[in-house]
Amino acid sequence: MNPPPQRAGATSQRNSADRLGRLLNLVPYLLSRPGIRVAEAAADLNVTERQLREDLELLWVCGLPGYGPGDLIDMAFDGDRVTITYDAGIDRPLKLNPDEALALVVALRMLAETPGTGTRDAIERALAKIENATGDLAGAPVAVRLPADAERLDAIRAAVERGHALHLTYYTAARDETTERVVDPLRVLMVGGKGYLEAWCRRAEATRMFRVDRIDAFRELDEPAAPPDSVSLHDVSDGVFQPGKDLPLVMLRVGRGSRWITEYYPCEEVRRDGDEWLVTMRVTDLGWAQRLLLGLGPDVTVVGPIELVDRIRAQAATALDQYAAPPEPVGGGR
């Protein structure tokens, strides 16, 4: 056999991690198969016989602190057969401390609730074992919030996996309208606790993120999904909405009562100015900004752009005009 090629640092690091995993597996594997042939074990573990012999040699010098005879793993070779004669306590059951157990329980519950997880059975079995073993924790006051639209998310994920195009009835909050469109799905993902479908939208001729809870209805089409080859997936590590530099910049004067918007929406700048805050944010759509800001009432004043100032004033004025006439008698009108 040729000597292994010179390895780069990263490769050798990965190799040692692989090897550690292999070694940890090796002991219980051999313990349950005393006298197994090295060749057979190598085939089972999917390594070369030579690699396995190297692993065994390393195992020989592993064990408990003290590292004297009686602390180290010991094994007997009989021709091409191997038996572990002393396992240095590696078969001792793992005892989790309460923090470790709680972390595992929370992580597993989260995983079990994540829609579309294929191995839910295995997760639930593991969870039951840990909860049994730790006793007190079974009733730990840990709630894992699951998205209300889990079923829909599962259904969409299944459709995406079948590789078909989808027809969506989708509510666009920014324009307060419901649209029909055909999309070529790319993937389903969870960001900040919300489910999204990322897809090539044939109507917009661009990649779009669809919030699953805003998909009013969807139909799987017979035709296969065919997104253009050039599409790339969004980097969502900083959240789904990443305001680009080309989006309109809105400047606001915000009072205490509406200051939450600076925490709820991504802002470019938030500056304290007496009792108010001067806030700059990028918005995809002035219509959306108009609805949001009008709803915040007199607590928010738009400083710019002037177009948005005019639109808000005009909209408020139109609403005010309705009150010029006296109210219809109650019960008289519709």
Place this chain on the structure above:
Amino acid sequence: MTIPYSDVERLAGTLVGYGADVRVEAPPELREVVIQQLKEVVARHERVIPAVAS
């Protein structure tokens, strides 16, 4: 349509957000608050002609 509420100011804020799509018929105190808030929004967004620096 008829909706229950507990806080006049808050409901008024929500209703103002709908602009001309919503008109409060009754009760009068809610109507007054909505009108007041709309007036204030208009006033706050009145175009101020900036003083020309000489």
